[in-house]
Amino acid sequence: MRWLAACALVAGCAAGEGEPCPKGECASSLVCHEGKCVHPERFCRGEPHAERCTRDGLCTLFEGHCMAKSQAECDAATRCKDYGHCKLENGCCSRDGVCRTEEEDPITHVYRLRDPGRRAAAVDKLVTLYESALARDGGDRHGKHVRALFADIGEPLSKEKSPRALELLARARFAGAAPAFVEALRNYKPGGELEPIMPEVLSAIAALRPAAAREPVLRLFESGVSEKLAYPLSNAVAALAHPGWESALIKQLERPVAPQGDAKALQSELYRQRTAARALGRLRSEKAIEPLMAAALSPFKEDVAPAAIEALVLIGKPAAETAAAVLRGDHPLVAVTDEQHKSALEAELDVITPAEKHRNAAAAVVLARIGRKDAVPLVLEALDKKTEDIGKARIARALVHLPHDKELIDAFKRVYERAPLDVPISRERAGIDALAEVAPSFFDSTLAPWLVERAVGWKGTDTDLAPFRDAALGAAIILTHDLAEVDRLAQLVAAAKHESDQAVAKDLLATCKRNTACFIEAAQKGDAKQDARAKKAAVMAGVLGKPADRRAIADALVQTHSRPAQQMLADALCHLAPEGDAALAADLQKRLEEHAAFDDPIVVETVGRLRARAQP
Numbered sequence: 001m002r003w004l005a006a007c008a009l010v011a012g013c014a015a016g017e018g019e020p021c022p023k024g025e026c027a028s029s030l031v032c033h034e035g036k037c038v039h040p041e042r043f044c045r046g047e048p049h050a051e052r053c054t055r056d057g058l059c060t061l062f063e064g065h066c067m068a069k070s071q072a073e074c075d076a077a078t079r080c081k082d083y084g085h086c087k088l089e090n091g092c093c094s095r096d097g098v099c100r101t102e103e104e105d106p107i108t109h110v111y112r113l114r115d116p117g118r119r120a121a122a123v124d125k126l127v128t129l130y131e132s133a134l135a136r137d138g139g140d141r142h143g144k145h146v147r148a149l150f151a152d153i154g155e156p157l158s159k160e161k162s163p164r165a166l167e168l169l170a171r172a173r174f175a176g177a178a179p180a181f182v183e184a185l186r187n188y189k190p191g192g193e194l195e196p197i198m199p200e201v202l203s204a205i206a207a208l209r210p211a212a213a214r215e216p217v218l219r220l221f222e223s224g225v226s227e228k229l230a231y232p233l234s235n236a237v238a239a240l241a242h243p244g245w246e247s248a249l250i251k252q253l254e255r256p257v258a259p260q261g262d263a264k265a266l267q268s269e270l271y272r273q274r275t276a277a278r279a280l281g282r283l284r285s286e287k288a289i290e291p292l293m294a295a296a297l298s299p300f301k302e303d304v305a306p307a308a309i310e311a312l313v314l315i316g317k318p319a320a321e322t323a324a325a326v327l328r329g330d331h332p333l334v335a336v337t338d339e340q341h342k343s344a345l346e347a348e349l350d351v352i353t354p355a356e357k358h359r360n361a362a363a364a365v366v367l368a369r370i371g372r373k374d375a376v377p378l379v380l381e382a383l384d385k386k387t388e389d390i391g392k393a394r395i396a397r398a399l400v401h402l403p404h405d406k407e408l409i410d411a412f413k414r415v416y417e418r419a420p421l422d423v424p425i426s427r428e429r430a431g432i433d434a435l436a437e438v439a440p441s442f443f444d445s446t447l448a449p450w451l452v453e454r455a456v457g458w459k460g461t462d463t464d465l466a467p468f469r470d471a472a473l474g475a476a477i478i479l480t481h482d483l484a485e486v487d488r489l490a491q492l493v494a495a496a497k498h499e500s501d502q503a504v505a506k507d508l509l510a511t512c513k514r515n516t517a518c519f520i521e522a523a524q525k526g527d528a529k530q531d532a533r534a535k536k537a538a539v540m541a542g543v544l545g546k547p548a549d550r551r552a553i554a555d556a557l558v559q560t561h562s563r564p565a566q567q568m569l570a571d572a573l574c575h576l577a578p579e580g581d582a583a584l585a586a587d588l589q590k591r592l593e594e595h596a597a598f599d600d601p602i603v604v605e606t607v608g609r610l611r612a613r614a615q616p
Contacts, residue, residue: 017042033061054078055111057086057093067091079107104129106152113156123164126153130168138527139561141173142595150174167197170204178210185216190226202232206239206599214240221275224268234275235599241279246287252276253291253308257300259349274307281311281604289315289322290333297326297337297362299344299351302427305362306601313370313605316612320370326363327378327386334359352424353390361391368398371609373578376402380411393425397434400441400571401609403578409442417454421468433471440479441571443542448480452489462492469493477505478536479543481514504532512537516544520552523569526562534565542572550576550584557603558591570606580613 014027015037026037033043043049044059044066053059053066057077060069068074074093080086092099106129112122129149137143150172157165158177166184169177181201188194194201205213217236225233241249253276257269277295280288288311295301295308312319325331341355353361364382367375379402383395396415399408416435424430439447455472458465470493476486477498483506490498512518519540526534538560541553550573557569577584589607592598598607 031061033064056107058091062091065091068093079111106149110153110156113160119160119162120164123157123160123162123168126157127164127168129153130172146172163193163197166194167200170197170200173204173207175208177204178208179212181205181208182210182212182216185213185220188220198229199232202229202236206232206235207593209239209593211240214242218245221272230271234271234278237275238278238282238599239593241282243283245279246283246285249276249280249283250285250288250291253280253288253295253304257298257304259300260347270301270303273301273304277304277307277311281307281314281608284315286315286318289319293319293322293326293333293363293366294336296366297333297359298340299349299358300340309366309369310601310604310608312366313608313612316370316608317372317615320367320372320375320612323363323366323370324375324378327360327367327382353388357387357391360386361394364391364395365398368395369401369605369609370612371401371403371574372613372615373403376405376408380407383411383415389419389423390425393419393423393432393435397425397438400438401574401605403613404442404444404575409444409447412439412442413450421458421460421465431468433468436468436471436475439475440539440568441542441575443539443572443575445479445481445543448476449485451476451479452486455489456492466493470497473498474501477501478539480505481509483509501532501536505536508533508536508540512540514544516541516546516549517552519544520549520556523562523565524556524559526560526565528562531562531564534560534562535568538565538568538572542568542575545572545576547576550581554584554588554591557606558588558595566600567602570602573606574609574613577610577613580615581610582614585610585614 014025015021015030016027017030017037017039019037020035021032021037022035026032029039030037031040038061040061041059043061044053049058049066055078057068057074057080058066059073060067062069068077068088068091071088074080074086074088077086077093080093086093090099094100094105103125106126109122109125109129112118130146133145133149134141134143136145140146154169154172154174154176158169158174158180160166166177166180170181181204184194184198184201185205188198202217205217213236217233217240221233221237253273255269255273257266257273259266273295277292280292292308292311292315295304296312298305301308312323322331322333326333326337337359338355341351341358344351351358360382364379364387368379379395379399383392383399387395392415396412399412402408412435416432419432419435422431425434436451439451451472455465455469458468469489473486473489473493476489477483480486483502486502490502508519508522512522519537522537523534523541526537538556541549541556545553553569553573553576557566557573560566560569573584585607588603588610589598592603592607598604
């Protein structure tokens with residue numbers, strides 16, 4: 001026994017726990033760590049590792065690090081109990097099996113939310129992690145990285161009261177935070193601490209549509225808001241529109257507009273009426289058809305008319321019947337709008353079209369935008385006989401929303417060929433370049449050489465003709481299968497301006513040839529940096545597509561990040577559904593609402609048109 005003791009003292013056969021281990025000799029069950037023998041589990045459960053061990057399950061020393069060495073250790077971790085089952089992967093105990101450093105692990109910062117001294121920094125770090133996840137998902141709030149992140153941080157973050165935390169939840173459109181958004185809306189005071197984040201909160205409310213937000217949203221709308229909140233509040237009112245609001249919204253829409261009054265008061269009034277019109281459209285209110293039609297026809301309400309027409313498209317067939325009656329001249333609105341036209345002249349508004357022709361053109365535009373096949377004869381009659389150059393151009397621009405056939409396209413061509421080049425289509429648009437821009441929405445590639453031929457034959461100086469030729473060339477490039485068709489026109493304009501678009505079109509055509517699925521995929525993958533390619537792809541999908549491709553085009557419409565491609569995909573969807581598609585319209589609306597994207601006139605009218613065409 002004395003010999004064994006001497007062996008231990010002199011030779012150092014095996015050091016005990018806490019004893020030095022210069023040569024790595026430690027008793028059984030101990031390991032040498034940083035020059036001392038330690039027990040792998042007891043070491044990780046002691047300071048300074050105890051808190052992380054309990055929190056993260058990293059309770060066994062292995063290769064110099066405290067790690068989870070069993071699923072049981074992982075399951076015993078506090079955060080796994082708090083936030084659900086954790087996965088063990090290479091010593092890492094995490095929700096998704098991905099090992100991260102402590103600072104990059106979102107749960108680290110969720111725990112720090114409990115410490116008042118670290119709370120602000122924790123929220124800032126969670127914002128950074130969200131932005132990183134969003135970037136990895138290509139800006140998609142519903143992407144897998146964002147979903148994984150909010151599985152960890154969403155619920156605990158929604159208990160925070162700070163504006164910064166609320167803004168992050170709103171940006172992510174986290175459904176679990178809807179009660180917090182409603183509470184913030186109820187507590188909102190102009191100029192208060194919530195002012196900077198209210199646009200995001202209102203956008204989240206519009207996306208999530210919590211019923212509890214209806215009363216505070218309506219109250220805020222009726223009280224008047226700053227310019228910064230106007231757009232998101234308008235979306236929230238439209239999204240939460242309730243049948244109980246119908247009478248109040250109609251009353252708001254019927255209020256007179258005085259253009260000569262105070263400019264700020266005028267803008268506030270127009271904003272309220274636009275918002276009321278949008279909400280009535282979401283309600284598909286048949287009681288609102290006449291006031292909406294009156295707004296679409298009134299020379300005093302040109303700024304309200306786009307929202308009113310959008311609403312009429314959503315209402316569908318009953319609205320089309322009223323527009324048709326106005327166009328035939330056998331509706332009470334005829335007298336009302338004629339009287340308003342007279343008042344506009346007396347008020348010295350810039351009204352240059354006779355009352356009847358203005359009314360006919362406006363009613364025909366409404367009818368065309370609703371897009372039903374049975375409206376085509378009336379619209380073409382108005383185009384040929386019931387209006388003048390300005391009205392014809394306005395109607396021609398709307399023809400793309402009707403089911404396409406040769407007669408319709410020939411009517412468009414006649415207007416384009418005969419109208420003055422600088423015809424004032426609207427206050428914002430003067431010139432037939434506005435017609436060239438919509439020509440691709442007919443999805444008829446034979447229009448490309450026709451556009452080129454017309455533009456080459458125009459008489460005038462190159463400088464004067466430049467904007468019209470530019471528009472014609474741009475439309476021809478995205479319509480044609482054969483880029484050689486546009487060369488003659490390209491030589492007459494600033495060639496460098498279109499070289500990039502032509503190169504993109506050439507590459508796309510070489511890649512996809514006549515493969516519709518390839519073009520749809522290219523449009524779907526579009527973003528702001530690839531607008532030209534995505535737009536060309538969307539037009540080609542419409543040119544080559546068949547009715548069976550509607551579902552794939554609808555998928556691309558929901559997922560594309562290119563605004564021009566979105567417009568063309570929406571038009572292609574309607575082009576391939578001349579009889580409408582109520583089921584697809586309902587599905588598309590649902591998906592767009594889930595992506596918080598059902599606030600854009602392009603997609604709103606597409607859904608309305610598909611539904612209106614299908615109404616018997």
